Amino acid sequence: MKLIKVIAVGAVIAVVLLIGLSQIGGQMTTLHHQIKIDAPQELVFATLADLETVDDYNPHVQTAKYISENRTGVGASRECFLGAQGTVLERVTAVEDGKSISMEMYEHNWPLKYMRWTTRLETEGDSTLVSQTLEYEMKFGLLGALMDRLMMRGKMDSTMNEVFNSMRDYIEKIPV
Secondary structure, eight states: OHHHHHHHHHHHHHHHHHHHHHTTTTOOEEEEEEEEESSOHHHHHHHHHSGGGHHHHOTTOSEEEEOSSOOSSTTOEEEEEOGGGOEEEEEEEEEETTTEEEEEEEEOSSSEEEEEEEEEEEEETTEEEEEEEEEEEESSHHHHHHHIIIIIHHHHHHHHHHHHHHHHHHHHTSOO
8 A cells, every 4th residue: 555655646746747847848938139339220231131241240150142032031041051060041031121130040950940030220329229039949848948948048148149249340340
């Protein structure tokens, strides 16, 4: 009888743990980044909308090239070579001329179900405030959620901070 109680209590604990842990997996991660760039909004938008310039300001992109016939607007796509991290394909999913651009990474070898982001611009005097919301979801359920919490989220956050600082430095050197 005592063994049955131990097994029953163990089963209840296991079920409670599994239910609790299952809530961790399958969740979207959202990161927010913001930076002020001492340049006109038109110049900042033109830089972001030219999909090939990403290799000028993102230190992780070795080369970028258009892979779509259209170079602007929804559907414009690029291939980014990241060295040892492989190649990713990205495309524009929405544009509000001069104000925002939304993109998604649609082909990659990363442990992600998806990654998408929207970059918004706002004039502040002679400067531009650049804000980005980036969303992604890890593959592999509970294991992916654990990977996200232990390393991916922190790595993505620091990488995006690095990219934003590099983007600011690049754009601020462009003659106006």
